[in-house]
Amino acid sequence: MKKLFLIIGLGIVFFLGFLYINKYIEGQKYKVEGQIVIEKVEDYKKRNGFVPSLLLDANIEEKEGIGPYYEKVDSLSYKVYFVTGFDSYFIYNSKTKAWKESP
Structure with missing residues (x-):
């Protein structure tokens, strides 16, 4: 019986x-x-002084599916997310320069 519990x-x-x-x-x-x-967005920001409104403005092709997706927050900050x-996301915030998971 102990072996069964150990195996389980x-x-x-x-x-x-594994998960x-x-x-x-x-x-x-x-x-x-x-x-x-x-x-690419940071390079665009250095050249122009502001972040692009759309990824296409920075010559980045948007992919369908899980991402990466881009969202302009204001003229100097943005989010990249998957x-x-x-209802869950993996998000990069340019203000904090960090990735986080959102439930």
């Missing part, structure tokens, strides 16, 4: 570990893809 417990631990690692890898993938957009679920 280890199975749960491995499953949760955590998968989520971490997915987050890293989003950061790499988002960094390309961030660099849709990661039904």
Whole structure:
């Protein structure tokens, strides 16, 4: 009986570990893809003194699906984000220069 509980417990631990690692890898993938957009937007901002209204203004093609998407907040700041679920996002904020998950 103890072996059964041990096997079930280890199975749960491995499953949760797999989910955590998968989520971490997915987050890293989003950061790499988002960094390309961030660099181009920052380059546009340096040349023009303000961020683009649309990605097309900075010669960036928008992709359909999960992203990356771009949102101008004001003349100097913006957000780059990915849709990661039904109502969840992975968001880069240019003011904080950090990524965060939104539920």
